[in-house]
Amino acid sequence: MSPDTHPNAVLTRRLYELAGAGDLPGYLALLADDVVFHIGGDCVVTGEHRGKDAIVRLGALVNEETAGTFRTGLLSVQANDSHAVTLHRWTAERRGERVEMDNFIVYRFERELVAERWEYVSDQHAHDTFWRR
Numbered sequence: 001m002s003p004d005t006h007p008n009a010v011l012t013r014r015l016y017e018l019a020g021a022g023d024l025p026g027y028l029a030l031l032a033d034d035v036v037f038h039i040g041g042d043c044v045v046t047g048e049h050r051g052k053d054a055i056v057r058l059g060a061l062v063n064e065e066t067a068g069t070f071r072t073g074l075l076s077v078q079a080n081d082s083h084a085v086t087l088h089r090w091t092a093e094r095r096g097e098r099v100e101m102d103n104f105i106v107y108r109f110e111r112e113l114v115a116e117r118w119e120y121v122s123d124q125h126a127h128d129t130f131w132r133r
Helices: 007-021 024-029 052-065 124-130
Strands: 031-039 047-050 071-079 083-094 097-110 113-121
Touching (some): 007 024, 024 052, 047 052
Antiparallel strands (some): 031 047, 071 083
16 A cells, blocks of 8 residues: 555545635544644744644634634645654744745554644744744
């Protein structure tokens, strides 16, 4: 099975589709109840966001801070039985600034659900400056 057609690659693509469509219930259905999103750096989105309620709060924060301008475009995904790695480009506007940046994300799966997610940005300083407190 090819890493870009693996079932976890299909599931990961579905996450991006649901997020892009604004389908929060569909997106949350693909996350484990105790899911953890890890975001490094020193800014308003930094931290370990634990559980679906925390993920909803994170999404609301991003939407509020960017006045709904945050967009993510999936560029590629590779997966195996336990993990997927994506490369995506995101854009947003905040406080009169616009950013466009590539990130990669590592997803870990348990029982066909996202259990954990680590976000890595191409320019941590620019990321932190954009999302500054």
